[in-house]
Amino acid sequence: MPATIRDVARASGVHISTVSRTFSxxxxxxxxxxxxxxxxxxxLGYRPNRAARALITGRTHNIGLxxxxxxxxxxxxxxxxxxxQARQRDYHVFVAxxxxxxxxxxxxxxxxxxxxxxxxxxxxxxxNSMIEQLSRExxxxxxxxxxxxxxxxxxxxxxxxxxxxxxxxxxGHRRIALLSGPRGSWTSREIRRAAGVAARAGGAExxxxxxxQPTETGGAALAEQxxxxxATAVLAYNDLMAIGLIEGLDALGARVPQDVSVxxxxxxxxxxxxxxxxxxxxxxxxxxxxxxxxxxxxxxxVAARGSRGGxxxxxxxxxxxxxxxxxxxxxxxxxxxxxxxxxxxxxxxxSVIPGPHRLAGxxxxxxxxxxxxxx
Amino acid sequence: MPATIRDVARASGVHISTVSRTFSxxxxxxxxxxxxxxxxxxxLGYRPNRAARALITGRTHNIGLxxxxxxxxxxxxxxxxxxxQARQRDYHVFVAxxxxxxxxxxxxxxxxxxxxxxxxxxxxxxxNSMIEQLSRExxxxxxxxxxxxxxxxxxxxxxxxxxxxxxxxxxGHRRIALLSGPRGSWTSREIRRAAGVAARAGGAExxxxxxxQPTETGGAALAEQxxxxxATAVLAYNDLMAIGLIEGLDALGARVPQDVSVxxxxxxxxxxxxxxxxxxxxxxxxxxxxxxxxxxxxxxxVAARGSRGGxxxxxxxxxxxxxxxxxxxxxxxxxxxxxxxxxxxxxxxxSVIPGPHRLAGxxxxxxxxxxxxxx
DNA sequence: CTGATTGCTGCAAAGGTTTGCAGCGAAATA
DNA sequence: TATTTCGCTGCAAACCTTTGCAGCAATCAG
Numbered sequence: 001m002p003a004t005i006r007d008v009a010r011a012s013g014v015h016i017s018t019v020s021r022t023f024s025x026x027x028x029x030x031x032x033x034x035x036x037x038x039x040x041x042x043x044l045g046y047r048p049n050r051a052a053r054a055l056i057t058g059r060t061h062n063i064g065l066x067x068x069x070x071x072x073x074x075x076x077x078x079x080x081x082x083x084x085q086a087r088q089r090d091y092h093v094f095v096a097x098x099x100x101x102x103x104x105x106x107x108x109x110x111x112x113x114x115x116x117x118x119x120x121x122x123x124x125x126x127x128n129s130m131i132e133q134l135s136r137e138x139x140x141x142x143x144x145x146x147x148x149x150x151x152x153x154x155x156x157x158x159x160x161x162x163x164x165x166x167x168x169x170x171x172g173h174r175r176i177a178l179l180s181g182p183r184g185s186w187t188s189r190e191i192r193r194a195a196g197v198a199a200r201a202g203g204a205e206x207x208x209x210x211x212x213q214p215t216e217t218g219g220a221a222l223a224e225q226x227x228x229x230x231a232t233a234v235l236a237y238n239d240l241m242a243i244g245l246i247e248g249l250d251a252l253g254a255r256v257p258q259d260v261s262v263x264x265x266x267x268x269x270x271x272x273x274x275x276x277x278x279x280x281x282x283x284x285x286x287x288x289x290x291x292x293x294x295x296x297x298x299x300x301x302v303a304a305r306g307s308r309g310g311x312x313x314x315x316x317x318x319x320x321x322x323x324x325x326x327x328x329x330x331x332x333x334x335x336x337x338x339x340x341x342x343x344x345x346x347x348x349x350x351s352v353i354p355g356p357h358r359l360a361g362x363x364x365x366x367x368x369x370x371x372x373x374x375x
Numbered sequence: 376m377p378a379t380i381r382d383v384a385r386a387s388g389v390h391i392s393t394v395s396r397t398f399s400x401x402x403x404x405x406x407x408x409x410x411x412x413x414x415x416x417x418x419l420g421y422r423p424n425r426a427a428r429a430l431i432t433g434r435t436h437n438i439g440l441x442x443x444x445x446x447x448x449x450x451x452x453x454x455x456x457x458x459x460q461a462r463q464r465d466y467h468v469f470v471a472x473x474x475x476x477x478x479x480x481x482x483x484x485x486x487x488x489x490x491x492x493x494x495x496x497x498x499x500x501x502x503n504s505m506i507e508q509l510s511r512e513x514x515x516x517x518x519x520x521x522x523x524x525x526x527x528x529x530x531x532x533x534x535x536x537x538x539x540x541x542x543x544x545x546x547g548h549r550r551i552a553l554l555s556g557p558r559g560s561w562t563s564r565e566i567r568r569a570a571g572v573a574a575r576a577g578g579a580e581x582x583x584x585x586x587x588q589p590t591e592t593g594g595a596a597l598a599e600q601x602x603x604x605x606a607t608a609v610l611a612y613n614d615l616m617a618i619g620l621i622e623g624l625d626a627l628g629a630r631v632p633q634d635v636s637v638x639x640x641x642x643x644x645x646x647x648x649x650x651x652x653x654x655x656x657x658x659x660x661x662x663x664x665x666x667x668x669x670x671x672x673x674x675x676x677v678a679a680r681g682s683r684g685g686x687x688x689x690x691x692x693x694x695x696x697x698x699x700x701x702x703x704x705x706x707x708x709x710x711x712x713x714x715x716x717x718x719x720x721x722x723x724x725x726s727v728i729p730g731p732h733r734l735a736g737x738x739x740x741x742x743x744x745x746x747x748x749x750x
Numbered sequence: 751c752t753g754a755t756t757g758c759t760g761c762a763a764a765g766g767t768t769t770g771c772a773g774c775g776a777a778a779t780a
Numbered sequence: 781t782a783t784t785t786c787g788c789t790g791c792a793a794a795c796c797t798t799t800g801c802a803g804c805a806a807t808c809a810g
Contacts, residue, residue, distance in 0.1 A: 004797090006796080015760050016798095017799075018758090025798095028758075029758070030757080047488065048796085052489075052765090053796080055766070055795095055797070056765050056796090056798050056799085057797085058765085060490075070445070070450075070455065071455065075445075077446070079472065080445065080474070092471065094469035094470070094471060095469070095470040096468065096469060096470065097455060108467065114766095115425060115437070216648075269446075269591070270645060270648070273618065273645070273648075274649065380766060390790050390791080391767080392789075396768090396788095400768095404787095404788070408789085423767070424765090424767065428766080
């Protein structure tokens, strides 16, 4: 039913190649012919079949974006930034949600493989080796994970976690708990490592609770366990868990921040709306989305996959793959306060800093880590 | 670089058609041959090129989902439900975000057209005539809008708005304001109509403020205007605006619900997390997503587009297009209370009902509206 | 006036798959 | 033994484009 290039050719009395050129190389066709073809195309409602075009050019002008959980407000800013960046370059973004399921991740990469020019793999839960394997099927840029030999954009959550712990130490906390994230999360491992180091360096007890579902209910379910741990301060894998935990603690009669201080990570919009407003580590999500698209498209413009569309792949095939790390910043709000006085915590801690307070600039690539690594 | 069907054929010493059948019609090929082919395919890492397959079968096994704003928590449950429903039927969902922009909507439909078997158009902002035109290019199911001749799934926001207004009237409010939604929103028009009727029927003043951006900041920006209107109760187009408004009112020193009652629509997860917890009209988003996928696929399974893949389109071409409307329900929480006593409001109003309180069952299709309409 | 250039168009192959049809050998039937 | 049936495989067309190459007429340079 929908008109093909052949219909237009017939209607305007030219060869299909002329119709094709009318759209993809207008300067090669006589203005008179061109307008006639355009008129016919318009009338028939003709639209080039992008799938067929992709088959021969090797370019779909689509990019896939695979994320763990669309319901997590962490992702929308990243998605939107990626979309707008892609649109500027005349690309479209298709988003897909994996429900935190590594199997679904793999399946989606396969499903997308031939329908996009590259995939942004955001917060993958699958193994590094699987990612490497998939990267042979379709160009990949990994977000929130470092994989050797692949282009990655990460956020310096290690630094963020350290700042958060140091903030808590400064408030006198000496028993700090970490609610870790889902199994398979690179971010969670980084946070755990950095927070552990910082806590021990400050002479504090450090207990890890998890792995956990990185959701509000996931956080709420941990309230009891946190209480039992006798921690006076908690760092959560993300804001959603932190908010859930606060709710859960509230239900148990523990007040935040008087009894327990809570720090999240991400700085989602919601963290400014809850009471108390959440102290959290802000991650530069939008910048990450933009950067990832840039990295993919830069890669991508160099050499078209398959077919003779791209005239000759560069003989220098070892492409350099950049690994970028973006800065994070601690945002102090109302969910952290001086540790309650008891045997172990220091009552003489410095007083709480009121109101929002930013400690670092928003995610610029760090000079040290923004370098280039040969794949 | 990636292996094609030809490579596998060569490697296993059979014709490409046998390889093809190994995957798409295994029972037609000798078990022995089959396993040999499978082994070779495995070894070469062969995956059928879905785009090429789609070209001839006319089926991509993808469906597109176009939504207005991914950052609005209203959508994720709908998206997830659609995805899981689609996955059960062996389809994949590609989500795209339009930033509330009608132009982007149109462009995205075109971009998706040949790469999916159908598109779910959620909360469209473009004109009905444009939607009809696009529907000739690709099967469409419209969500949150009624378009004659097209399959639609809507939620009974009219009923919801009426319940909300009646709830407010029952609390003694006699000056009710409506924060309307974005231009082009069918839902917003429905709400406005129903709320207006109900308010006037209850003898209340009814003022409409808008159209507005349906976001938190959009709502916050209206606080002053609401104050000036002297309304004691406000119904917002969605929860996000309601929450923003509460923030805005708070900043102005007006307390919710003591000074002003606020009702939202959607019942997003967030509405349970803010203080005060939001009274709102719950919409069955997940059910809508599921239903829409069902409607699309039912349509879709009947007759494959183009090519000889589907053997013969049914001669009876006037397909019946269902229009389903799902029920909504008022959820009473803490953001509504008895109207403050003044000249115009009734001080003798019934007292506030404490705690969550559900008035209707969750979105089952109503018998009256779940019918079938010939296109 | 000849030869080269330019501007436009047509031809046909290619991209990776599916599928109706035909062919072939072996088994089952008569 | 002759004939049908059956199970499996190969052939080739088709899906809709893009694009290198060749052809053609008209223009230009010499």
